[in-house]
Amino acid sequence: MASLQNQSNFETKIPAEILIARVIQIHDRISKLESLRPSKQVNTLFSHLVKLCTLPSNIDIKAIPQDVQAVRENLILLCGHAEGLLELEFATFISKISRPLNNLDLFPYYNNYVELARLEYRILSDNGVVQPKKVAFVGSGPMPLTSFVMATHHMKSTHFDNYDIDEVANDVARRIVASDNEFEKRMKFVTSDIMEVKEKLMEYDCIFLAALVGMRKDRKLKIIEHVRKHMKAGGYLLVRSANGARAFLYPEVDEVDLPGFEVLSVFHPTNEVINSVVLVRKPFFDN
Structure with a gap:
């Protein structure tokens, strides 16, 4: 059988x-x-x-x-x-509607983000990242659902710095967060090319790299290397990737693309979640 x-x-x-x-x-x-x-x-x-x-x-x-x-x-x-x-x-x-944070589920792929955030938090917590003090999300966009879901359901005391190169996207995201005073205190939006951010990267316990940051492979690898160089020793980097046919939708990142990191976890979904999740850590003694 x-x-x-x-x-x-x-x-x-x-x-x-x-x-x-x-x-x-x-x-x-x-x-x-x-x-x-x-x-x-x-x-x-x-x-x-x-x-x-x-x-x-x-x-x-x-x-x-x-x-x-x-x-x-x-x-x-x-x-x-x-x-x-x-x-x-x-x-x-x-x-533009009242209490926008209570209406995030109007977004058609909201449940996918909820499931992905749940998966990512489980991977992080399994590797000792439970309630990080400060997190960066690179490539947050106008609707940073991962940050919203993580801050609401998983990392309830964490401060989030959301980086995006587009000021229009950040402005819309700020308006959504402005509806909640307590939430707004934990959520910052920074308009910058992450390649120009250096010393600030030392502040974060964990850095998320969105799947569409560096849509071409060579650009993505340069960004990963830049983050590795400037993030703090012992810090975590969570990279969203794609596997198999899903790589027609998003760029893929393999373990061999992450020199200088300790690879902690690689997860490839088989359900409706699109992105693979690769969690790495910068060694305390960086060669």
């Missing part, structure tokens, strides 16, 4: 060639859109793409042909742009 079940599980996995063909088809349709702002057509295409990329598959993203790699790199940029526009629209809307 077990062997039959395993065979059945194997047969339900989408073959790589079919997956790639469907991804390319969706990419072609997205590329022809006049705008990536939220609309029925945009939402439908990206929903189909997400569902496709979370199906069980055996695809080896490093083994796909170069032309497909080019499609993947462009698709990550398109996904990032569309995600930013979606967040900005919902964050702007929520900021």
Whole structure:
């Protein structure tokens, strides 16, 4: 019976060639859109793409042909742009209603963020990070749901510094937080390229790196190395990555991409959560 079940599980996995063909088809349709702002057509295409990329598959993203790699790199940029526009629209809307922090669940992917935050906090707590004094979230955007969920449900005494390069995004996020005086005291928004932040990185017990910070691999690795150089010894870095077909949506970060760190945990989801989670620590004695 077990062997039959395993065979059945194997047969339900989408073959790589079919997956790639469907991804390319969706990419072609997205590329022809006049705008990536939220609309029925945009939402439908990206929903189909997400569902496709979370199906069980055996695809080896490093083994796909170069032309497909080019499609993947462009698709990550398109996904990032569309995600930013979606967040900005919902964050702007929520900021204008009363008690916006009580209405975060209006965001269509809110439950995914709740589940991801729960997963990340469990990984952190399993590795000794329970109630850090100060945390940085790099790439927070106009609707920093991870910071909101973590501060509300998990890290209830932690101070959060949210870094984003876009002042418009930070301004909207500030308006959401301004509705709660106690919450506002624990939540700061900093407009800066993280590559220009140095001494300040020493202050944080844990630094989160959003999946879309450094959408091209070489840029992301430079950012990770910059953070490693300037963060405090013994500090934790939580990097969001992607695995398998999910790497058509977000950049991947492997253990080999993290020299100079102690790798503590690598988790690849198999449910509706998109991002993989890689937790590393800067050694106390940095060579």
